[in-house]
Amino acid sequence: MALSHPQGRPQGRPRILVTRKLPDAVEARLQRDYDATLNPADSVFDGDRLVTESAGHDGILLCSTEKLPATVIEKLPAEVRIAATFSVGHDHIDLAASKARGLTVTNTPDVLTDATADIAFLLLLAAARRAYEGERTIREDRWGRWSPTTMLGVHVTGKRLAILGMGRIGRAVAQRARGFEMEIHYSNRSRLAPELEQGAIFHDDPEDLLTVADFLSINCPSTRETHHFLNAERIARMPDGAVVVNTARGNIVHDDSLISALKSGKLAAAGLDVFENEPAIHPGYRDLPNCFLLPHIGSATLETRHAMGFRALDNLDAFFAGKPPRDRLA
Numbered sequence: 001m002a003l004s005h006p007q008g009r010p011q012g013r014p015r016i017l018v019t020r021k022l023p024d025a026v027e028a029r030l031q032r033d034y035d036a037t038l039n040p041a042d043s044v045f046d047g048d049r050l051v052t053e054s055a056g057h058d059g060i061l062l063c064s065t066e067k068l069p070a071t072v073i074e075k076l077p078a079e080v081r082i083a084a085t086f087s088v089g090h091d092h093i094d095l096a097a098s099k100a101r102g103l104t105v106t107n108t109p110d111v112l113t114d115a116t117a118d119i120a121f122l123l124l125l126a127a128a129r130r131a132y133e134g135e136r137t138i139r140e141d142r143w144g145r146w147s148p149t150t151m152l153g154v155h156v157t158g159k160r161l162a163i164l165g166m167g168r169i170g171r172a173v174a175q176r177a178r179g180f181e182m183e184i185h186y187s188n189r190s191r192l193a194p195e196l197e198q199g200a201i202f203h204d205d206p207e208d209l210l211t212v213a214d215f216l217s218i219n220c221p222s223t224r225e226t227h228h229f230l231n232a233e234r235i236a237r238m239p240d241g242a243v244v245v246n247t248a249r250g251n252i253v254h255d256d257s258l259i260s261a262l263k264s265g266k267l268a269a270a271g272l273d274v275f276e277n278e279p280a281i282h283p284g285y286r287d288l289p290n291c292f293l294l295p296h297i298g299s300a301t302l303e304t305r306h307a308m309g310f311r312a313l314d315n316l317d318a319f320f321a322g323k324p325p326r327d328r329l330a
């Protein structure tokens with residue numbers, strides 16, 4: 001690998017601080033090409049630790065679990081010139097502050113699209129068909145006779161699926177939904193070209209999208225505009241007995257509103273892989289039988305985690321070779 005950088009490349013291999021334990025193959029490539037400080041204990045990096053331990057490093061390879069707000073970015077040692085995040089989401093990094101400080105930021109889009117869309121569908125089906133209750137019945141040895149009237153779920157095939165955010169992952173969810181003959185509706189910052197839309201019905205106003213959401217799949221990024229988007233007023237616009245699925249970011253949902261709609265029966269069920277303040281999630285979710293919960297594992301397949309790591313490394317390689325990183329955000 002050529003080691004050069006317009007602003008003066010580091011002597012020897014670039015030094016990279018890695019904040020989390022990464023898959024072996026990713027760490028092997030890191031150690032082959034970089035002077036990498038790994039975190040084999042996977043211990044927690046808060047802002048202060050990031051600032052202190054990044055001293056003497058040319059870049060940081062972090063995850064969405066490490067926050068880079070303006071207050072931390074401003075204190076980073078001058079030698080830190082790039083933050084490559086092992087995630088597609090980048091709401092944990094203040095991009096404006098990064099630009100102002102001259103910190104290059106990259107992410108890992110594309111490579112986790114299928115894994116995340118698979119989990120969205122798992123959540124959708126599990127929530128609709130009461131998978132948590134059924135599983136529990138068997139594990140707790142409470143399964144009586146087969147019954148025509150118990151464990152009745154929500155029918156999926158042929159229903160209307162509303163996708164909030166029709167980027168790569170939203171479109172991959174739509175592709176899976178076509179196999180279930182669902183009618184696909186979506187809302188997005190801009191309308192997609194017909195070849196990407198593939199017959200999906202565009203709603204300019206997300207408020208209108210909600211009115212047709214027998215199923216709502218949240219696939220938009222977390223931004224100031226989408227923060228607590230799904231609140232009580234918006235849930236009220238949804239059809240009675242709808243199902244909500246979230247594989248994007250927890251803070252797009254207002255937890256108290258969702259929990260009370262699941263309790264009242266306004267919503268039939270929810271399937272959630274992401275939560276506000278995870279892992280310290282709203283305790284109200286834990287007791288809800290009509291909520292299928294996963295611990296943020298949308299991208300958790302070995303193939304995907306390898307691809308995310310290699311994509312982050314491709315970005316670092318490009319940066320230190322003086323080329324524009326493919327996934328540059330700032």
Ligand code: DGY
Binds near residue numbers: 088
């Ligand atoms: C992502 O890549 O954004 C996943 O949610 C993991 O952080």
